[in-house]
Amino acid sequence: MMAGPRTFDLKRYPGFGFIAAVCLGLLYLPLFVLVFFSFNERRSVSNWSEFSLDWYAKALANDAIRQAATNSFLVATVATISATILATAAALATTRVPRFRGLTGCYAVINSPLMVPEIVTAVALLSFLSLIGLELGVGNVMIAHTVFCLPFAYLPIRARLHGMDTALEQAAADLYADPVQTFRHVTLPMLMPGIVAGAALAFVISLDDFIITQMVASAGATTLPVYIYSQVRMGVTPEVNAVSSMLLGVSIVIVSLAVLLRKKETT
């Protein structure tokens, strides 16, 4: 878009370029350094020697890392699917009903994991799960992740539903579609961009979670972030950099896919 000479243009303000550079630097320089030293040949994350993929090979051959990665993806997949289904149902229940007393309260309750400090949720889940005596190993982690992923999936789905013309659903009903058919043929396809965005967000949030997983995960249910943390305590090696870089790569790929899919849907 071309900005006309009279339109407000933040870029022309003095200092804009400097502030932007500082912000971007703070955001991306550490990541760049992390990725850069994952390719270091020597066992140092501050002194560059020469390029090598050894640490990636080493990381991929490490059984503990493979186990943690498998757990991470398993947990993220299950948590994403359950959170997205629950979030879709919640979004329908909070937008496709006549306004009722306590609707705002419902929003607050559904989104509470966003507001409640994560450490509080973590401790609460830990003591609750042990109180009811649930010991499902990775299963416990999946339950915990579903809980805090819910609002991340809910928000984009609700936004999409909110902006959707209810006349479309009425048109479907008018054309002999019962409520189930209306949902399947009209509401769900129209909702898909929101669902994809919500699911991608939930997946990435689950994949990257540390605090809650650290509390809830029993031995053998370790996920990648928890594993990385345990390794860092023994000193950072380029192997940790390599694992972190791969985790970062996967997150970027998923978010980009979601964005691309949405673009394709809307054009």
Place this chain on the structure above:
Amino acid sequence: MNAALSQTPPAAVGTAIELRSVTKVFQTGTAGSVTALDEVSLAIRDNEFFTLLGPSGCGKTTLLRLIAGFEQVTRGDILLFGDDVAGLPPHKRPINTVFQHYALFPHMTVAENVAFGLRMLRRNKAEIRRTVETMLTLVKMPDLGERKSSQLSGGQQQRVALARALANHPRVLLLDEPLSALDLKLRQEMRLELKTLQRETGITFIFVTHDQEEALTMSDRIAVLQAGRIQQVGTPDAIYEHPANPFVANFMGETNLLSAVLGTVERDMIRCQLEGGAEVLARPVGTKAAGCRVTLSLRPERIVLTADPGSGLAGRITDCLYRGTDTSYRVKLERGPELQVYEQNVADHSHGMSVGDSVRALIAPGAARILVG
């Protein structure tokens, strides 16, 4: 109103939809409520082009939504070909709707949109394909089946919405201000097409509009609604020529509403004395006798202006507005109120009259109507 009703021919065919004392009250907020429809009774005949006409907020769209099943009545009954449809959800009613903003499914092609109803009815694929083709031809869009509905112009979307509704061969088609989003030329074209389509398919059309011209040109019968009540039901000419009350007279085109006192009956006419003393002749109505205070409706195009001093009511032109096909004058009668007059521009500078000129207003006996309401 009775006069208007008795002028329409008796129903040759059955009744498509009958409303019996239908009342709809909407709850607003915690305590308040709004009565959208108040004791509406109406019989819409099979194969009829029936128009619900009224200003916005008069209840016409609510009435349509009740018939479609999107809303439920508060009191009263709706009968569809004799069957009470109370509690029947929209998808179980043999009725289809053309929505105001079309409500085409944006994630489907034109053909998929048109096929939607038949797919839901689980018709076989060959039949669906055939019907879709027929319908797209019917609405003059035979080659656009593969387009996405978002790639269509307003007029094309309108046609697809129509095809989608008609594909199911509904017994009743509801149209909710379907022409309001189109520009003038297209709107006039679509009026004719809709009327033709209705005649050819024989489907009962219930058409909602706030545009009196649309109602007059398309309808077999019109129901004029105001404030949740039916003001008058009748054929377009009955409603235009014999409005039941000042609201209908004013809403259906323009009119001079004049208060008058009834005088003596002269042959089949009754003398009506306007404020100021001038007299016009009107057809007597009902039991109104001499001395009664009434309101007259006198259409501006029924008054003829002449310079000839031998006839008519004397007056002076106070305003003159050239409007292309006609000229609009305001004439202050010497012994009466100011009148709005339209003169067709049949020749160059038809009358050559301008503000300040003395004129005579010729009002044919019976041109002024006594309003009952």
